[in-house]
Amino acid sequence: MSASIHTHRRARTKVGAADLAVRSCVLRALASAFGYPTEERVSSLQCCANSCLESSHSLPLRLHGVLEAFARRLSAMDRAAYESEFLGVFTHVCAADCNPTESSYLAKHVFQVSQTVSSITGFYKSFGLEVSGEKPDHVSVELEFLAFLCYREALETDAGTNANRKLMRQGQRAFYDRHLGRWACAFASLATEWIRVRMS
DSSP states (O other), X not given: OHXXXXXXXXXXXXXXXXXXXXXXXXXXXXXXXXXOOOHHHHHHHHHHHHHHHHTGGGSOHHHXXXXXXXXXXXXXXOHHHHHHHHHHHHTTTTOTTSOOBTHHHHOSSHHHHHHHHHXXXXXXXXXXXXXXXXXXXXXXXXXXXXXXXHHHXXXXXXXXXXXHHHXXXXXXXXXXXXXXXXXXXXXXXXXXXXXXXXXX
């Protein structure tokens, strides 16, 4: 009996790790999609989208359909075409009508911008990470950070190290509650509306 219970628990742990790995892949795909489309980032986006589709049993049906359509469209474009579409929404600078940085939604004055960025950078450093290239409060960087923590949680879950698994999960919740979760919906609404206007 004890051996049977032990095996069942191990099986549930493995499934949990697989689901977390897929979630991390989806987050990484989103991070790549919202970052400036360099060759490396577009390649990463294609790999992530394909990897997610290969694990479609772990995805909600609606999300699977969206990823499938996106992967098809992505494979039909070269980097230059993708870059053109990207710049049609986000431009080379942070546009006021669709700004992809947290401080533009939550900071009321310059001091709050500094505090927001400092808080975000503190999260990154506490997990041994530093940002280069994009601003620390850019949506692509924040999503990449959550993807990293989610992947680490998958590894700790698979290894059975409960304390580290909890640390990674707590880090995700805290970062989402204090940062990304406070502005991502507003950003997504603006981006959706801006794309709808461009396509009309």
